Amino acid sequence: MTIFELETSCVHTVETSRVPAPEASRVRAPRTGCVLALETSCDDTCAAVLGEDGEIRSNVISSQRSHERFGGVVPEIASRHHLEIMDIVVERALAEAAVGLDDVELVAATRGPGLIGALLVGLSTAKALAAARELPFAAVDHIQGHVASAFLAPFAPPFLSLIASGGHTLLAHVREHESFETLGTTRDDAAGEAFDKGARMLGLGYPGGPALERLAAGGDPCAFEFPAPGSRSLANRRSHRSAIVGRGATRAFGRSLDFSFAGLKTSLLYRLRELSERERQRCAADLAASYQAAIVEHLMLRAEQALELTGLRRLAVGGGVAANGELRRRLGSIGVELCTPPPALCTDNAAMIASAARYGRRYRYPDYLALDAYATGERPR
Ligand code: KG4
């Protein structure tokens, strides 16, 4: 079947301009040889090499385009595709880093959360590569990886981290490189899921976030009201058209830092039902812009509340939704020290997994051989 064909042309390398190493005084990671990391938690097959000071030597991402026709990721197809292309992606990452396996001193892989079959491909491959050379191994939590993308900037703790991806939305207090404290998380859909489901309702492709953002570019964000919990009303948003939010504004919306996007999705559904097919087409850009504005508004308000409650003045973002231009524009207006990694380090990638691995627990050979992956919602204590 064509969907299992290797599309080596879809292997591309993220811009890897030699990122400077973090300041020595603020970073406790030991100097090591190269770190080779693999990430296969969803539908991107990723491998990356970090140099001994934490600089990105290569960051290869192969995105599976076979899911577009299904409007979402099909787990079994994703796993099989990872299996087909994993070795090629690893070879490419080593070649672009101009290193061989003998230069690698630590192997890492995402252990979870994610699609279990997909995770197993990357985890097993990485364990095999490490075991063959009796190298140490780091099993990285995917969310910790998104948080650690900031360390590549370099941006060192303490800071507030806003992670918004297809599977997760959370606010984390990052006090140290190794861990974080969750301050708020989503009660239902993730922010990326809200983008994907909204895009699907608007007849756009998968993944929906980038497609919806493109459509929204030509629309009026104040044309329709899509309220999310804690959001200011449309009338209020109109008067804040410049989108600069006063920090005091967040005080009015209670202390919960949890997110909820399910109601937003339903309100788009109801709004679409009220419109004729012709009206839908005429207003598509306005609908997309207003819907995107509501998601961004909800993320912004919770992030600002968290900054206020923690007293932190440093904010890093990660996860696929952090690639969104409107969110990045709004974040730029809140007046804190901000870390917005390049979009390719926000969406799933293995450089962030290698970054987390530099600071996390290392298993000695052969202690990691029995390590298992964990699916979404099954994070072990
Ligand atoms: O972090 P990620 O690559 O994978 C997960 O861990 O889920 O995030 C993927 C999510 C998808 O829901 C996708 O629609 C969303 O990130 N996304 C965006 C943009 N680029 C990716 N959402 C809004 N605007 C974007 N530009």
Ligand code: ZN
């Ligand atoms: Zn992710």
